[in-house]
């Protein structure tokens with residue numbers, strides 16, 4: 001396959017994923033605009049997505065917990081605890097549960113392993129050069145934190161009265177007070193971070209080569225959710241009270257079909273539903289997987305504790321002594337030494 005065929009394939013993956021996201025958004029906007037379709041977009045699809053999310057995540061967790069982990073396999077980059085006079089890395093190679101929790105918390109909250117990520121390139125010579133690659137870390141951190149804050153802020157749309165955390169974040173996030181409605185910093189950061197992550201996949205030939213449909217789809221889906229949400233807030237206002245009634249109705253299993261909430265809302269909700277249903281079956285499930293990963297959640301204490309494989313079953317062995325007893329006469333006849341006379 002020539003290089004052009006490879007590039008064609010890469011372009012197809014990117015275009016296919018953006019087209020899928022646009023198709024979901026347009027279909028939802030069209031179905032929601034006709035009265036009989038409104039229940040499908042506002043009630044049935046969100047419920048189906050939520051059930052898929054719950055079942056999918058449970059299936060994942062059950063599968064993860066069933067996979068055997070007979071050995072301690074934490075990935076570490078520090079000295080393991082052994083003799084008292086050898087300085088151990090309590091965080092880089094944690095030997096206690098507290099150390100594991102501290103390492104995991106820092107990983108989840110600050111993406112420490114991504115911070116250490118380096119880029120490599122081949123120069124004339126040939127010489128392999130390693131360099132800093134902090135932008136990916138920064139964009140990933142900015143994206144995940146903005147997403148979390150936006151989700152927490154959304155609680156004001158689902159809970160009555162809005163929880164204190166949602167009100168507080170709303171105030172902090174809108175501290176710029178640019179125009180009406182107030183511009184949220186996280187909206188801008190989320191968009192910029194997502195666009196950076198996308199352009200990185202397009203621009204870097206190595207990353208583009210290994211990028212699959214699902215890599216683009218996840219990014220375009222999140223971008224679609226951000227764009228439809230932002231459009232609703234700043235350009236095509238929707239009835240937030242009606243959204244709240246719908247959300248509460250869905251939560252207490254007594255949903256009522258709302259009045260027309262506009263195409264942006266139907267597109268937003270359908271894309272969020274797609275994300276929810278897709279999450280357990282995609283790479284996005286790293287969100288939960290990181291906590292269940294034995295390379296991260298096990299203490300590195302193999303020099304302090306003997307770990308016996310819990311699945312060990314009794315094996316019938318034939319010891320050297322038994323073998324020697326069995327062939328003693330032949331070994332002695334051949335003049336070979338034996339351990340026990």
Ligand code: HEM
Pocket residue numbers: 147150151153154157184187190225226228229230231232233234237238240243247265268269272275
């Ligand atoms: C993964 C989940 C979701 C993400 C990432 C997301 C993202 C966003 C973003 C970025 C905005 C722009 C304004 C802001 O930051 O608050 C927004 C607005 C909005 N979203 Fe979401 N959203 C999600 C889920 C939902 C759900 C489940 C609903 C409703 C059932 C919803 C309803 C709305 C509404 C009504 C607005 C406009 C709010 C306003 O006018 O102030 N969103 N969303």
